[in-house]
Amino acid sequence: MASRQVLQAARAANPRVTTAEALRILGAQGIAPLPSESTIKREFSRVDDRREHAEKKRRAAREVVELAFAGRELLLAAEADTGGIAALTATVTRLAEEARAASQGQTPAGDVAHRDSRGHFTVGYNRRRRCKRGEEIASCLRPVAEKAVGRLSSSPRFVMSSLRRSPPSSR
Secondary structure, eight states: OHHHHHHHHHHHHOTTOOHHHHHHHHHHHTOOSOOOHHHHHHHHHHHHHHHHHHHHHHHHHHOOOOOTTOTHHHHHHHHHHHOHHHHHHHHHHHHHHHHHHHHTTOOOOOOOTTBOTTSOBOHHHHHHHSOOTTOOOOGGGSOHHHHTTTSOTTSHHHHHHHHHHSOGGGO
16 A cells, blocks of 8 residues: 555656656665555556646647637627616526415425435435336336337437447447
8 A cells, every 4th residue: 555655655756657667766765565556557557647637638728729709709799789688687686586485484494205325326215216027127228129100210309310320240
C-alpha cells in the first residue's frame, strides 16, 4: 500500500520517471518487498489517466466557440425586438408566487415510500413490480424483433435498430 502511494507520487512529480528509477526510489524509501514491473506500470497508468482527464477538463473549460447569431446574441436580439424573455420571466415569477400563496406554507413531502436510506427502491418493491408469468410486457420494452412484426423492414427506425443490434461481422 505504501509503495502504491510512493509510485503515484513519483509519477505525478515526474511524468517521465521509468520503472527502474521507481524501483530505486522504493529501495531508498526502505519499502520491501518491491513490486513487480507490471504493478509499477499499472500505477503509472492510473496517474497518467488522471493527468489526461484533468487536462481534458482544463481544455474544455478554456475552449470557447463563438457562433454568430447563436446562443446569447440570438436571445438578446429577440429580447430587443419583442421583450419576450422579460415577459416570460415575469410570468414564471408570478405563477411561482401564486403557487406559494395557494400552498399556505405547506412544503411537499419527499417520496420515500418503498425506498432505502439512499433513496433507491427496495428489493421487496422491485420484486412486486416484476412481470408475473404470462403478464404482457409493454410494447416499448419489447425487443426489436418483436416490435418489427407487421412492419415494413425498410422503415428507417427498423433498419437503424437492426443495424445497432446485429453483430459487426454481418454488416
